[in-house]
Amino acid sequence: MNRTRPLVVGIESSCDETGVGIVRGDTLLANTVSSSMDEHVRFGGVIPEIASRAHLDAFIPTLEQALDTAGVTLDEVDALAVTSGPGLAGALMVGVCAAKALSLATGKPLYAINHLVAHVGVGVLDGGVLPENLGALLVSGGHTEILRVRSLTDDVELLGSTIDDAAGEAYDKVARILGLGYPGGPAIDKLAREGDPMRIRFPRGLSQPKYMGSAQAPGPHRYDWSFSGLKTAVARCVEQFEAAGEPLPVADIAASFQEAVADVITAKAMLACTEQGISNLLLGGGVAANSRLRALTEERCAAHGISLRVPPVSLCTDNGAMVAALGAQVVMAGGQPSGIEFAPDSSMPVTSVHL
Amino acid sequence: MLILSVDTSAIASAALLTGQGETLAAFATEDTRSHAEVLAPGIGKIMTTADVTGADIDALVVGVGPGPFTGLRSGIATARSLAFAWDKPLHGVMSLDAIAVDAALDAWRAGVDEFVVATDARRKEVYWARYRSTGGTHELLDGPHVSAPSEVPDLPAYGMGAGLYPQQLRRVTEYSGTQPTAEALGRTAIVKLAKGLDLLDTAPLYLRESDAKIPGPRKRAL
Ligand SMILES: [Zn+2]
Numbered sequence: 001m002n003r004t005r006p007l008v009v010g011i012e013s014s015c016d017e018t019g020v021g022i023v024r025g026d027t028l029l030a031n032t033v034s035s036s037m038d039e040h041v042r043f044g045g046v047i048p049e050i051a052s053r054a055h056l057d058a059f060i061p062t063l064e065q066a067l068d069t070a071g072v073t074l075d076e077v078d079a080l081a082v083t084s085g086p087g088l089a090g091a092l093m094v095g096v097c098a099a100k101a102l103s104l105a106t107g108k109p110l111y112a113i114n115h116l117v118a119h120v121g122v123g124v125l126d127g128g129v130l131p132e133n134l135g136a137l138l139v140s141g142g143h144t145e146i147l148r149v150r151s152l153t154d155d156v157e158l159l160g161s162t163i164d165d166a167a168g169e170a171y172d173k174v175a176r177i178l179g180l181g182y183p184g185g186p187a188i189d190k191l192a193r194e195g196d197p198m199r200i201r202f203p204r205g206l207s208q209p210k211y212m213g214s215a216q217a218p219g220p221h222r223y224d225w226s227f228s229g230l231k232t233a234v235a236r237c238v239e240q241f242e243a244a245g246e247p248l249p250v251a252d253i254a255a256s257f258q259e260a261v262a263d264v265i266t267a268k269a270m271l272a273c274t275e276q277g278i279s280n281l282l283l284g285g286g287v288a289a290n291s292r293l294r295a296l297t298e299e300r301c302a303a304h305g306i307s308l309r310v311p312p313v314s315l316c317t318d319n320g321a322m323v324a325a326l327g328a329q330v331v332m333a334g335g336q337p338s339g340i341e342f343a344p345d346s347s348m349p350v351t352s353v354h355l
Numbered sequence: 356m357l358i359l360s361v362d363t364s365a366i367a368s369a370a371l372l373t374g375q376g377e378t379l380a381a382f383a384t385e386d387t388r389s390h391a392e393v394l395a396p397g398i399g400k401i402m403t404t405a406d407v408t409g410a411d412i413d414a415l416v417v418g419v420g421p422g423p424f425t426g427l428r429s430g431i432a433t434a435r436s437l438a439f440a441w442d443k444p445l446h447g448v449m450s451l452d453a454i455a456v457d458a459a460l461d462a463w464r465a466g467v468d469e470f471v472v473a474t475d476a477r478r479k480e481v482y483w484a485r486y487r488s489t490g491g492t493h494e495l496l497d498g499p500h501v502s503a504p505s506e507v508p509d510l511p512a513y514g515m516g517a518g519l520y521p522q523q524l525r526r527v528t529e530y531s532g533t534q535p536t537a538e539a540l541g542r543t544a545i546v547k548l549a550k551g552l553d554l555l556d557t558a559p560l561y562l563r564e565s566d567a568k569i570p571g572p573r574k575r576a577l
Contacts, residue, residue, distance in 0.1 A: 049424060049566060050565045052428060053424075053559075053565065056432055059435070059436070060439050064439075074440055089425070090425045090428075093390075093425055093429060096391050097390075097395070097430075097433045098432045098433070098436040100395035100433070101432070101433040101435075101440070102436050102439075104398060105409055105441055340395040341396050343392045
């Protein structure tokens with residue numbers, strides 16, 4: 001196996017995107033994604049069984065297209081990589097079974113990769129080697145986390161995460177309350193530009209002293225988030241306008257909600273960075289496309305002297321290239337393949353970069 | 356001819372069969388919930404046992420259900436990926452046929468013309484199909500369906516589904532624990548392939564919708 005600039009195929013099926021990406025070392029060759037998002041619209045959120053069915057249908061066509069785009073054959077590949085968790089159990093199963101079969105059929109080594117760490121690893125495809133003292137802020141429909149990355153391939157630590165809804169999930173739920181459709185992120189982001197973000201002060205979850213504590217004596221949720229109370233607060237607010245018979249200031253509510261999300265995410269991320277000696281931050285996950293989150297992260301990173309790296313949106317949303325990118329890093333670092341007997345783990349911890 | 360057969364409609368199983376229907380090697384699990392872990396290693400093992408490589412295989416067949424969704428997809432995803440990587444033809448077979456192939460012979464011996472095959476569909480339901488035995492050969496008459504056991508036709512019933520609901524189904528005792536296996540599935544496929552008959556494509560037979568509910572409109576405060 002070529003461990004210097006390995007040709008790696010990465011497979012992703014943890015949520016509603018079926019992704020196959022191909023990299024050579026830290027060079028991106030193909031990033032093919034088939035999304036079942038349209039099928040979830042009428043339900044207002046990702047339905048796991050629908051996503052799993054779509055993965056099965058999409059996998060081979062997506063793989064074929066990725067190989068075609070990269071201009072490579074399976075025979076030439078050095079290694080295969082697949083998301084083994086965290087994610088939706090039934091969805092993960094499709095990618096894992098397909099990846100194991102490809103490994104069995106071709107004799108190529110298979111690496112079982114952590115989806116969250118792959119969101120960080122994708123950074124190498126845009127700007128090369130990641131800096132030291134690295135943190136990663138991951139925000140998407142499925143997760144909201146702040147990680148400390150001492151080594152991309154073998155030392156990643158979870159500093160904080162949401163204790164209930166993911167930020168993207170909160171966007172979807174609030175968009176439904178406001179009648180804005182699914183997915184909620186882009187709709188709220190667009191409408192928020194016309195609204196007053198200061199009109200309503202929505203709560204910043206887990207920001208009270210009993211949760212935060214101090215740097216010396218941290219509370220139980222110093223770097224954690226909670227978005228379920230925020231969603232409830234938006235619902236109450238809408239009810240109050242309706243009860244008073246007033247027209248709903250939808251744009252102001254959207255802007256105020258978005259401000260609450262971006263504020264609490266970045267405030268806690270900055271706290272984690274400054275207290276944990278993190279001087280370089282990578283922003284990843286689908287919600288990295290949100291204009292206010294990006295702007296506020298840039299602004300606050302600049303104020304704290306933290307360098308910020310944000311991969312292009314096509315690499316931030318779930319995709320196979322990130323799995324291939326991290327897989328290639330593991331191969332280059334001399335990591336052992338995972339074999340084909342491992343089980344997908346829907347709650348795989350970030351401390352486990354690969355199995 | 357060499358066939359690799361895979362079925363995960365209930366248990367996970369795989370088999371290598373010759374064109375004469377002789378089994379070179381086979382593997383089957385007991386349990387119905389670890390398909391993603393055990394299937395690929397199981398296939399690897401039978402290929403080693405039979406000293407066969409992908410290049411030696413002429414075609415693959417896969418059970419397309421009905422069966423519990425996640426397990427069923429494991430087999431289909433595996434078979435499709437193997438067929439793609441080896442560039443070999445892949446056919447689908449209705450999984451209940453894997454029980455019917457042996458049931459038909461038993462029914463013929465017992466002088467029974469029509470019978471049903473039933474497997475566990477969980478949620479107090481069974482997957483079932485109705486067959487005719489013509490001189491020991493099965494012919495599908497109706498199905499597959501998923502329903503409460505009480506809605507299954509009152510005929511001799513073969514398979515685990517009959518074993519689970521002896522009050523409602525007229526179970527054939529010796530077959531009351533029988534699950535579809537890739538070995539039996541492969542035998543039915545070979546007969547059809549040899550006769551030049553069409554097999555199915557590999558679209559899974561879920562028979563049930565995804566269970567998702569479209570949320571109702573939000574209740575207004577007034
Ligand atoms: Zn993700």
